[in-house]
Amino acid sequence: MKKNAAGSRFVLSRWRKETSAGMAAAMSDSHRRFLQIIMCHGIMEGSQARAVHQHCCQAYGTQHTRSLDEFVDTINSQLQPLFMQIRKGMSEDEGLQYYALVNVADTDVTKMSSDYAANELELFRKTMDLIVDSENGTASSTDILNCADSLQTSKMKKKETEQVLSRLVQDKWLNEKHGEYTLSTRSIMEMEQYIRNTYQDLVKSCAICHNIAFQSQMCSNQSCGVKIHIPCAARYYKGRADPRCPKCSEFWSHEIPDMQTSSQATALNPRASTKDNAAPAASGSQSRRSR
Numbered sequence: 001m002k003k004n005a006a007g008s009r010f011v012l013s014r015w016r017k018e019t020s021a022g023m024a025a026a027m028s029d030s031h032r033r034f035l036q037i038i039m040c041h042g043i044m045e046g047s048q049a050r051a052v053h054q055h056c057c058q059a060y061g062t063q064h065t066r067s068l069d070e071f072v073d074t075i076n077s078q079l080q081p082l083f084m085q086i087r088k089g090m091s092e093d094e095g096l097q098y099y100a101l102v103n104v105a106d107t108d109v110t111k112m113s114s115d116y117a118a119n120e121l122e123l124f125r126k127t128m129d130l131i132v133d134s135e136n137g138t139a140s141s142t143d144i145l146n147c148a149d150s151l152q153t154s155k156m157k158k159k160e161t162e163q164v165l166s167r168l169v170q171d172k173w174l175n176e177k178h179g180e181y182t183l184s185t186r187s188i189m190e191m192e193q194y195i196r197n198t199y200q201d202l203v204k205s206c207a208i209c210h211n212i213a214f215q216s217q218m219c220s221n222q223s224c225g226v227k228i229h230i231p232c233a234a235r236y237y238k239g240r241a242d243p244r245c246p247k248c249s250e251f252w253s254h255e256i257p258d259m260q261t262s263s264q265a266t267a268l269n270p271r272a273s274t275k276d277n278a279a280p281a282a283s284g285s286q287s288r289r290s291r
């Protein structure tokens, strides 16, 4: 929360400074095209965002010298009055970098989308409750189906519930793997503030990246309870023979996965330059590698 609040304050103060001086960074056609594409996808994986950035600059003859983050800053300076922002985040399962267009004005579940009926949003909210309550950031389809039977707005039958769940996956609000549901990177990025306000102490931040941690490893020292995302643990403990909790120094008893993580890994990904710019953003569920 601190990081993001500070981040948006930074953008806001900078926007004010620039506008008060009459110097708000102007968007070119390449910025506008990038914005259109990210609006269309909602979220894009880092390598795809970089490919789209390059494509937009080439298409409009803009010099492609500035970094993607600077390019995005210019767009964000114009989005600020609309309470929108392109934000950078990480997928909890693979540690891939994502760019998402998010609403920074109190996004709660009820405002998440007008495409969903009240009982469908209540089902999503109940799914979030289950995910927050769980140890590993998942909710089983069985538990969600049980909730559907006791919705306040209007009950849902099994078939209808399954249809709503598959729509939530399709729209990239939830990910699903073997009947277990997790919050998508898009949900976490878009609703971070809402999640922190609603669940408060139940939600922990990753000790390494300080973002909300659902799918993560937890310190085995019960009184410590530090959580670390799996890709963050892979990066942090890489090559350490005696992994210890960064807070209490208890032995870190979890398996440390060997995974390619970090933005550098994606930046060097050769697929970035060959990927079709118009291809839909890979959602977590589609792009998951087996490990």
Ligand SMILES: [Zn+2]
Pocket: 206, 207, 208, 209, 210, 211, 228, 229, 232
């Ligand atoms: Zn982390």
Ligand SMILES: [Zn+2]
Pocket: 219, 220, 221, 224, 225, 226, 245, 246, 247, 248, 249, 250
């Ligand atoms: Zn600990």
